[in-house]
Amino acid sequence: MMKKAFLSLGFILIGSFLVHAQQVDNVQRGQRGYVPPIRYNQSTYIELKDPLEETDRIMAKCVEALSLDDFQKEIMKNMVMKKIEDENAILSDKENSREARQKKIIERDKAFAKELGSILSPEQVEQYKTMDLSETREDKKEKKKRKKRNKKVKS
Numbered sequence: 001m002m003k004k005a006f007l008s009l010g011f012i013l014i015g016s017f018l019v020h021a022q023q024v025d026n027v028q029r030g031q032r033g034y035v036p037p038i039r040y041n042q043s044t045y046i047e048l049k050d051p052l053e054e055t056d057r058i059m060a061k062c063v064e065a066l067s068l069d070d071f072q073k074e075i076m077k078n079m080v081m082k083k084i085e086d087e088n089a090i091l092s093d094k095e096n097s098r099e100a101r102q103k104k105i106i107e108r109d110k111a112f113a114k115e116l117g118s119i120l121s122p123e124q125v126e127q128y129k130t131m132d133l134s135e136t137r138e139d140k141k142e143k144k145k146r147k148k149r150n151k152k153v154k155s
Contacts, residue, residue, distance in 0.1 A: 046091045051084040058133050065131055066124050075119050083112045 027033045059077050062068065068076060090096075090104045116125045 048088045048091060049084055051081050051088070054084050055081045061131065061133060062128065066120070066127060072119050076116070079112065079115055079119075083108065 027035075055077060058080050059073065062076065062080075063073055086108055087105055090101055090108065093101070096104070113125060113129065116128060120128070
């Protein structure tokens with residue numbers, strides 16, 4: 001009787017180990033549906049912007065939305081270019097921590113808003129602050145097309 005109990009207990013243990021070894025609940029490497037775990041990069045990648053391209057893109061949106069005259073357009077273009085160059089200088093400084101860079105950029109944005117107040121009305125400044133100046137999908141597609149056309153022309 002005791003022998004049968006130990007034998008059945010042994011089979012149950014071995015069977016449970018074998019079933020567990022198959023990892024039925026997990027997808028193994030090499031099987032369909034396997035997705036490798038995400039590797040988190042601790043260092044942040046900072047992309048510096050080209051001041052001319054960025055200024056042209058921003059100014060196109062600003063002229064359309066704020067209905068600027070030629071004088072305002074030229075002054076604002078210089079201000080935006082200076083702002084982008086300053087941001088690039090802040091971002092390229094490796095000595096500062098991420099938080100210090102963020103604080104400097106926020107301070108630069110506040111100073112830029114004050115500068116805008118000298119040539120734009122308060123309503124236009126508020127409208128500028130609320131504008132979405134990020135690059136849209138259409139902008140990216142257009143940029144890609146221009147690059148392709150330029151490559152074909154050069155060839």
